[in-house]
Amino acid sequence: xxxxxxxxxxxxxxxxxxxxxxxxxxxxxxxxxxxxxxxxxxxxxxxxxxxxxxxxxxxxxxxxxxxxxxxxxxxxxxxxxxxxxxxxxxxxxxxxxxxxxxxxxxxxxxxxxxxxxxxxxxxxxxxxxxxxxxxxxxxxxxxxxxxxxxxxxxxxxxxxxxxxxxxxxxxxxxxxxxxxxxxxxxxxxxxxxxxxxxxxxxxxxxxxxxxxxxxxxxxxxxxxxxxxxxxxxxxxxxxxxxxxxxxxxxxxxxxxxxxxxxxxxxxxxxxxxxxxxxxxxxxxxxxxxxxxxxxxxxxxxxxxxxxxxxxxxxxxxxxxxxxxxxxxxxxxxxxxxxxxxxxxxxxxxxxxxxxxxxxxxxxxxxxxxxxxxxxxxxxxxxxxxxxxx
Amino acid sequence: xxxxxxxxxxxxxxxxxxxxxxxxxxxxxxxxxxxxxxxxxxxxxxxxxxxxxxxxxxxxxxxxxxxxxxxxxxxxxxxxxxxxxxxxxxxxxxxxxxxxxxxxxxxxxxxxxxxxxxxxxxxxxxxxxxxxxxxxxxxxxxxxxxxxxxxxxxxxxxxxxxxxxxxxxxxxxxxxxxxxxxxxxxxxxxxxxxxxxxxxxxxxxxxxxxxxxxxxxxxxxxxxxxxxxxxxxxxxxxxxxxxxxxxxxxxxxxxxxxxxxxxxxxxxxxxxxxxxxxxxxxxxxxxxxxxxxxxxxxxxxxxxxxxxxxxxxxxxxxxxxxxxxxxxxxxxxxxxxxxxxxxxxxxxxxxxxxxxxxxxxxxxxxxxxxxxxxxxxxxxxxxxxxxxx
Ligand SMILES: NC(=O)c1ccc[n+]([C@@H]2O[C@H](COP(=O)([O-])OP(=O)(O)OC[C@H]3O[C@@H](n4cnc5c(N)ncnc54)[C@H](O)[C@@H]3O)[C@@H](O)[C@H]2O)c1
Ligand SMILES: NC(=O)c1ccc[n+]([C@@H]2O[C@H](COP(=O)([O-])OP(=O)(O)OC[C@H]3O[C@@H](n4cnc5c(N)ncnc54)[C@H](O)[C@@H]3O)[C@@H](O)[C@H]2O)c1
Ligand SMILES: [Zn+2]
Ligand SMILES: [Zn+2]
Numbered sequence: 001x002x003x004x005x006x007x008x009x010x011x012x013x014x015x016x017x018x019x020x021x022x023x024x025x026x027x028x029x030x031x032x033x034x035x036x037x038x039x040x041x042x043x044x045x046x047x048x049x050x051x052x053x054x055x056x057x058x059x060x061x062x063x064x065x066x067x068x069x070x071x072x073x074x075x076x077x078x079x080x081x082x083x084x085x086x087x088x089x090x091x092x093x094x095x096x097x098x099x100x101x102x103x104x105x106x107x108x109x110x111x112x113x114x115x116x117x118x119x120x121x122x123x124x125x126x127x128x129x130x131x132x133x134x135x136x137x138x139x140x141x142x143x144x145x146x147x148x149x150x151x152x153x154x155x156x157x158x159x160x161x162x163x164x165x166x167x168x169x170x171x172x173x174x175x176x177x178x179x180x181x182x183x184x185x186x187x188x189x190x191x192x193x194x195x196x197x198x199x200x201x202x203x204x205x206x207x208x209x210x211x212x213x214x215x216x217x218x219x220x221x222x223x224x225x226x227x228x229x230x231x232x233x234x235x236x237x238x239x240x241x242x243x244x245x246x247x248x249x250x251x252x253x254x255x256x257x258x259x260x261x262x263x264x265x266x267x268x269x270x271x272x273x274x275x276x277x278x279x280x281x282x283x284x285x286x287x288x289x290x291x292x293x294x295x296x297x298x299x300x301x302x303x304x305x306x307x308x309x310x311x312x313x314x315x316x317x318x319x320x321x322x323x324x325x326x327x328x329x330x331x332x333x334x335x336x337x338x339x340x341x342x343x344x345x346x347x348x349x350x351x352x353x354x355x356x357x358x359x360x361x362x363x364x365x366x367x368x369x370x371x372x373x374x375x376x377x378x379x380x381x382x383x384x385x386x387x388x389x
Numbered sequence: 390x391x392x393x394x395x396x397x398x399x400x401x402x403x404x405x406x407x408x409x410x411x412x413x414x415x416x417x418x419x420x421x422x423x424x425x426x427x428x429x430x431x432x433x434x435x436x437x438x439x440x441x442x443x444x445x446x447x448x449x450x451x452x453x454x455x456x457x458x459x460x461x462x463x464x465x466x467x468x469x470x471x472x473x474x475x476x477x478x479x480x481x482x483x484x485x486x487x488x489x490x491x492x493x494x495x496x497x498x499x500x501x502x503x504x505x506x507x508x509x510x511x512x513x514x515x516x517x518x519x520x521x522x523x524x525x526x527x528x529x530x531x532x533x534x535x536x537x538x539x540x541x542x543x544x545x546x547x548x549x550x551x552x553x554x555x556x557x558x559x560x561x562x563x564x565x566x567x568x569x570x571x572x573x574x575x576x577x578x579x580x581x582x583x584x585x586x587x588x589x590x591x592x593x594x595x596x597x598x599x600x601x602x603x604x605x606x607x608x609x610x611x612x613x614x615x616x617x618x619x620x621x622x623x624x625x626x627x628x629x630x631x632x633x634x635x636x637x638x639x640x641x642x643x644x645x646x647x648x649x650x651x652x653x654x655x656x657x658x659x660x661x662x663x664x665x666x667x668x669x670x671x672x673x674x675x676x677x678x679x680x681x682x683x684x685x686x687x688x689x690x691x692x693x694x695x696x697x698x699x700x701x702x703x704x705x706x707x708x709x710x711x712x713x714x715x716x717x718x719x720x721x722x723x724x725x726x727x728x729x730x731x732x733x734x735x736x737x738x739x740x741x742x743x744x745x746x747x748x749x750x751x752x753x754x755x756x757x758x759x760x761x762x763x764x765x766x767x768x769x770x771x772x773x774x775x776x777x778x
Contacts, residue, residue, distance in 0.1 A: 010405035045739035114739035138562040350434035350503035
């Protein structure tokens, strides 16, 4: 009855960025960032810089207040517009007003698409700054200078940005690759113990699904890592960042349009734990428990041999990371809050789970179902273990 | 002194969508949208639909209130979550609270990345709805059902979305291609005269820079178009949409990372006119004046021959579109507000203009400078002409 026809549109968009590894980035003798900015400069367009820094970083590195401005002002090819210092930590992502302040600053300081917003801070500040940049003028370029283990080895080198909205974690966000990332190892020296330790969990995670040799390296260097040996940490950060980047760039789905998310190994329960504990657990602590749970589950399923599961739990313990939380316990007959969370997660995914488990150390594989009784059993095993220690 | 090294990341992301041309989209006998939704459905995932409709469309097509729900509820493969009706027109893009209401609705109605937000309305509602979808969950899919000439032949078939922020037009936005677009010609029958006419300006624009034959076709059909002949309008919309899509998909820069923007022919002054008149001019009316100005300028520059410039002005007049506005007049010695606007625009672009002018009808070409005296002269020519008529 109706004659319909259509025009087909299709195109590709290319993205590229470099992740630099350095230390003392703003030391005048370190030309890493300067070289990059000069290379970006063009004779035709003015390049302005808006720096947004994490208050926590400024407190632990007070010399930066002068050093950052001096370093950037000395580069003739760019114009430093302003340095803003904002609260760090998750609170930064909960505050809509802060997001609007950043958008206003991008406007008022005339940051156009030839210019850069430069975020300096932990994953929270970078997520917020990246999002504000991604949606201002439909996307101005942002440079990330991550200052925590987590942001240097995972969140800061990837393509996701976002803020929390009405209590929903990361509800507003965008896939927007950075223009460049500068990982400065020196920042890590001032992290508190929990941030130091919990940032390493993403390395355990990505090693478990992709790189057995890296896992073994961590077993060998667990004591050094716990003792805050910087050389060991730099290697961990580098290998972990490289594995994350290789997955994002190489697996064919950088903006996560499909259902497969191997980098979320251990994360389904971690997200639930973070939420149920009102974020009193650090992300990495929650993921540590999540990895422990899904590793034991993988072994109960017959996928992973018992010895391998034990090695995983042992490494997490050596890194002084938690394996268990009371929310894994049954609180009604047969179901723990976490098992309930699995149901919600299935709903959230549109009715079908896609969860990464382990076939072996270094080899992840996906399932679309989880057996709740077996999951409960895995939780009990972790409870026993945690009492045994 | 410092040893720096880097990891290079690079990848491509593919986008594809279809723009359907139909009429009476929600008539149960029209299976165009139904076929599409069924084709998208998968056995594994629940697909939910959130419809967001322009109040102005609902008023002019009151039968839709029942028809849309009935049509969508009859498709077993999808679940209609809700139909929201929101104010139409530019006001929709000025209202932050409305943006947050949409994000909340996407959350509360469990619109996940297997689901769809369906916008029905003019370019304003579609820009808002597309943006809310683009940043919720880092991007849920949105279907556009444009109901004005402008949105069917230009804004609705492209990749840009956005809202106004603190008085800055389109300041917050994203490049986010739709999942699909359904152009229903029947909607156009209820447009008021100004929206009917001004939507045609984008067709004049794209014909001038890319397609002389289309320009001639418009000259031949100007009377029919002005008399609201639907057949002529459908052809205009189709050809104009196809040219816009071919440029976006084919020119190698769909997300506008470079400086070249030929589709913005006539727009630098139009944006300024819209702003200075507090948006009392429709976008198309402002662009009509902008096209007239840059066409006369092109001829004064010796690029375009006089006869061609006259044909352009004549076509715009036949379509009952304006050629002139008092803001083109000098108000201080030597400079009109518009010429001042050119300076601001240069600033906005980072210090260097990239402006499309005409070499011939059907052939645009870029310049990086404009001669303000010549521009002033072009404005005077338009003033004389407008008094002559
Ligand atoms: N975008 C992604 O892909 C992605 C991935 C994983 C996690 N994340 C997000 O990252 C956030 C967590 O980031 P995080 O773990 O880096 O913590 P964080 O950014 O929340 O920072 C934790 C604390 O450390 C302080 N701090 C930062 N650098 C410091 C330094 N060098 N010395 C001393 N103190 C310092 C901060 O001020 C803050 O108080 C979460 O919001 C999470 O959702 C994002
Ligand atoms: N995203 C892009 O690429 C892009 C490109 C150009 C313009 N735009 C934007 O598009 C907007 C203008 O859109 P527009 O010209 O479609 O106008 P509009 O959306 O502002 O609508 C104008 C009026 O027409 C009413 N209306 C809509 N459909 C109708 C119908 N079928 N019958 C009767 N009334 C109807 C609306 O309720 C409103 O009152 C501007 O905000 C502009 O910035 C976006
Ligand atoms: Zn994580
Ligand atoms: Zn336009």
